[in-house]
Amino acid sequence: MTRDVTARVAALVALAALAAPALGAQQRADGIRRAFELERRGSYAEAAEGYRAALAERPAEPAALFGLERSLVAMNRVADILPQARAAVDANPKAGAFHGVLLRAWAAAGQPDSVRAVAERWASVEPHDDTPFREWGLAALVRRDRVEARRAFVTGRERLGRADALAAELAQVAVQQQDWPQALREWLLALARVPGYRASAVATLGPAPASARAELLRHLAADRSPPARRLEAELRARWGDPTGGFEALAAALPKDRAAAVEALVGFLDQIRTQGGPAARRAQAMTLAAIAERTPGPQGTRFRLDAAQAFADAGDQAAARRLLDGVAADSVLGVGAPPDAGSTIIGVLLAENKVEEAERRLASLAGSMSAEQHARLRRQLAWGWVRAGRLGRADSLLVADSTVDGLAVRGRIALLRGDLGTAVDRLTGAGPFAGSREEATARTMLLALLQAIDADSLPALGAAMLALEQGDTTEGIAGLERTAGQLSAERGGAELLLYAGAAARTAGRAADAERLFRAAIVPEARATAPAAELALGRLLLETERASEAIKVLEHLILTYPESALVPQARRTLDQARGAVPPT
Numbered sequence: 001m002t003r004d005v006t007a008r009v010a011a012l013v014a015l016a017a018l019a020a021p022a023l024g025a026q027q028r029a030d031g032i033r034r035a036f037e038l039e040r041r042g043s044y045a046e047a048a049e050g051y052r053a054a055l056a057e058r059p060a061e062p063a064a065l066f067g068l069e070r071s072l073v074a075m076n077r078v079a080d081i082l083p084q085a086r087a088a089v090d091a092n093p094k095a096g097a098f099h100g101v102l103l104r105a106w107a108a109a110g111q112p113d114s115v116r117a118v119a120e121r122w123a124s125v126e127p128h129d130d131t132p133f134r135e136w137g138l139a140a141l142v143r144r145d146r147v148e149a150r151r152a153f154v155t156g157r158e159r160l161g162r163a164d165a166l167a168a169e170l171a172q173v174a175v176q177q178q179d180w181p182q183a184l185r186e187w188l189l190a191l192a193r194v195p196g197y198r199a200s201a202v203a204t205l206g207p208a209p210a211s212a213r214a215e216l217l218r219h220l221a222a223d224r225s226p227p228a229r230r231l232e233a234e235l236r237a238r239w240g241d242p243t244g245g246f247e248a249l250a251a252a253l254p255k256d257r258a259a260a261v262e263a264l265v266g267f268l269d270q271i272r273t274q275g276g277p278a279a280r281r282a283q284a285m286t287l288a289a290i291a292e293r294t295p296g297p298q299g300t301r302f303r304l305d306a307a308q309a310f311a312d313a314g315d316q317a318a319a320r321r322l323l324d325g326v327a328a329d330s331v332l333g334v335g336a337p338p339d340a341g342s343t344i345i346g347v348l349l350a351e352n353k354v355e356e357a358e359r360r361l362a363s364l365a366g367s368m369s370a371e372q373h374a375r376l377r378r379q380l381a382w383g384w385v386r387a388g389r390l391g392r393a394d395s396l397l398v399a400d401s402t403v404d405g406l407a408v409r410g411r412i413a414l415l416r417g418d419l420g421t422a423v424d425r426l427t428g429a430g431p432f433a434g435s436r437e438e439a440t441a442r443t444m445l446l447a448l449l450q451a452i453d454a455d456s457l458p459a460l461g462a463a464m465l466a467l468e469q470g471d472t473t474e475g476i477a478g479l480e481r482t483a484g485q486l487s488a489e490r491g492g493a494e495l496l497l498y499a500g501a502a503a504r505t506a507g508r509a510a511d512a513e514r515l516f517r518a519a520i521v522p523e524a525r526a527t528a529p530a531a532e533l534a535l536g537r538l539l540l541e542t543e544r545a546s547e548a549i550k551v552l553e554h555l556i557l558t559y560p561e562s563a564l565v566p567q568a569r570r571t572l573d574q575a576r577g578a579v580p581p582t
Contacts, residue, residue: 004219031053032052032063035067039074050138052054052068059084059087060092065084065088067131069081096125103118104139107139107143115139119132119152129138133152134169141173145380147366151337163189164270167186167189168190172204175204184205185219187205188231191227191228195227202234205514216235220248225252229249230249230263230327232245233245234267236268242279242282243273249263251342261290264293265288268283277313284313287302287305288303291306299456305318306322307323311343311346317352348360354386357380360467374404377397378397378400381393381397385412390416392414394413407442410425414470415465417456417457425448426445426446426449427446431443448495451494451527452490453492455493459478460479460482462478463476463479463482479498483495488523488524490522493524493531494524497530500531509542516531517531532552533571545575545577548571552568
């Protein structure tokens with residue numbers, strides 16, 4: 001029996017010895033989980049203590065070391081991890097990640113020599129990895145020590161024996177040093193290895209000063225590689241030459257269809273928010289190139305969008321060529337988007353082919369909603385207005401009972417000189433018909449008409465029609481002649497203000513200034529402040545700030561009750577340089 005008891009005791013002791021490490025590991029794992037939960041809840045100090053307890057038992061515990069670093073980062077006390085990081089490296093000197101924690105701790109402690117020493121040891125452990133040199137350089141950049149950062153990255157390149165090693169990092173250093181050609185060379189090396197760096201390259205090279213851009217573009221044009229051409233395309237677009245950017249991209253599109261579409265879509269995203277005819281033309285060319293490489297209905301959609309963009313850019317011929325691929329004669333092609341008819345009719349109207357547009361609308365009446373058809377009829381009516389066929393335009397809208405239709409008919413009545421009907425229809429349309437810009441213009445027009453004490457004024461209608469037809473010279477002259485027939489307080493001053501605004505929009509600054517000044521008369525106390533504000537803004541636009549200040553100060557002092565005074569004060573602040581222009 002004694003011998004059996006002894007054997008059992010010995011067995012229990014052995015089992016306990018075997019279970020102890022497992023029990024300790026379980027307790028340590030539980031402690032790390034509790035620390036992580038504390039960290040997740042934002043109790044960083046308590047979490048740090050939990051992680052430290054786990055590291056005291058096992059210094060090379062990765063989860064505890066990284067958790068401690070995260071908690072200390074949150075408290076801005078990264079240097080406090082130094083004892084644990086050094087112990088972890090001593091316990092497992094081949095673990096590169098532990099060297100990284102130690103390097104960052106020395107960096108937080110402001111010890112660059114120690115950072116460099118850790119990076120060197122780390123690199124000896126992982127000789128084919130560029131991470132040690134990257135971490136070393138980034139630590140130097142945090143201290144704004146560009147010389148040390150460059151030294152780190154160049155050392156890494158030499159040790160690794162690769163000409164493109166750490167190119168993106170060296171490009172960033174070159175940008176900070178304003179060495180734009182060197183930055184470009186490094187980015188091209190980086191892009192050849194990792195094309196995904198393109199967005200970063202564009203973002204960092206984009207702010208290059210105008211004096212450096214020509215050299216950068218010459219370097220890119222000389223490099224025929226696809227990464228260089230794509231970078232050139234996006235930089236040209238960013239620097240105000242979107243069509244040149246498209247041409248650079250088109251010359252280097254990959255033969256693979258999917259890759260080419262991906263490049264084109266990326267370029268389109270770059271220029272989508274840019275305004276102006278050049279940007280719209282570049283967008284159109286890009287959409288057309290995508291359409292060529294996209295089969296089926298989606299390709300038709302891109303072709304239609306390209307046609308609309310060409311039309312917006314004023315190239316109706318290009319728009320029409322694309323639309324010929326969407327529609328054959330009067331019948332839309334198979335798979336055409338439902339709004340293809342709208343685009344086709346819009347292009348025809350832009351070409352002043354009103355009769356053809358009307359025939360096309362009649363043929364499409366059964367394939368579109370009543371709302372879409374009514375909207376196109378209003379566009380068609382305005383096409384007849386520009387052609388001088390006011391009766392035909394009005395007859396198209398007799399059955400249109402919408403507020404938008406009423407607004408258009410009100411404008412047509414004005415162009416015929418029937419001011420009474422125009423006021424009734426524009427008032428009935430209210431302030432919500434059409435877009436915000438259309439509603440604002442209609443409100444200004446209604447205010448003008450209500451100031452004129454006349455139910456019929458054919459001369460005003462003729463002048464307005466000339467403006468609608470693009471004859472700004474005759475239109476502005478006609479408005480000025482008509483204003484001379486009216487008293488200042490009964491529409492004359494208001495009409496001069498309207499004519500000045502038309503001249504300003506047409507780019508005729510001298511005429512605008514003359515007309516604005518003529519509208520500033522004591523008899524028209526409601527119009528004078530608006531004319532002075534318009535004049536002040538015009539003077540500011542033409543870089544005559546001192547004159548603008550005098551005009552705006554006069555407005556504020558003379559018409560303190562005017563609702564325009566707050567706008568005048570802001571414009572005055574802009575003239576004085578107190579606030580940026582908007």
